[in-house]
Amino acid sequence: MESDERLAARCQQGDMAAFTELVNRYKDKVYNLAVRMLRDRGDAEDLAQETFLNVYRAVATFRVDERFSTWIYKIASNLCIDRLRKRRHLTISLDAPVQEGEELYRQVPDWSHAPEPLYEQSELREDVQAAIDQLPSKYRLIILLRHMQDMAYEEIATVMDLPVGTVKTRLFRAREILKRHLERMSEEGSPIHGRSV
């Protein structure tokens, strides 16, 4: 099978078939990361589209000696963090004048259909997702890159532009928080949703 980097190099020559192949290789991976970061499938699919538009536009800046997976996760991760930041901003400035009305409304998180629809397809047990949601977004991203995408510390450090030491500290802390949260939930018997699993 042709390597991702080789396909990216062909993309740089304007080869649409190579681009399509990269999209097909990464669309579900990027989408799943976004689903767990954003907790909204519509937003996540939108973010995945945005990621590939960015890939297409910026592919000339990709250096073939770097890993394509690291590069695309960097793009997707930054888009996730930006979007979460905007949401947070929106929750405190909804009364502010609307400049790009449609766009703004689309980015307001729609909590009315969360979390139930999310779990139909993305079967992270809801107690696990609830535990992940407790984490600050940058910690959440690290733990997802480590355990969903199976990345090593160094790769995560490249994706997030952080020193390896910081990645380790945050990952370790995130895992402790997650562990405590899950232990507490199992003691309490997950009272929120009352699922019989």
Place this chain on the structure above:
Amino acid sequence: MKCQEVYHLIQAYLDVAVTPEQERQVEAHIRACPKCRRRLVSLAQAANRIQDGDRARVANDFTARLIARLEAGEPGAMAAPGPVEGRSGQRPKGEAR
């Protein structure tokens, strides 16, 4: 080795990011210490539950819609020089142009 000394090593051990010597130290410690053994198991379970979650899939027409957007020359999609005016006006950080 004391619990305190092995505390962070247990985390690195989970990520298979320890030296053979550290690995031996962790394993010797958890054999002797039920408390640290329980901690290791709980941490591993937390990690496994993220790993084991089923993966969702994008809609079937995902790629077709993307290509259509590119062909329509949507702002932010083309390799235009200068500042990009994407729909949300954002660019990936670290992607110097």
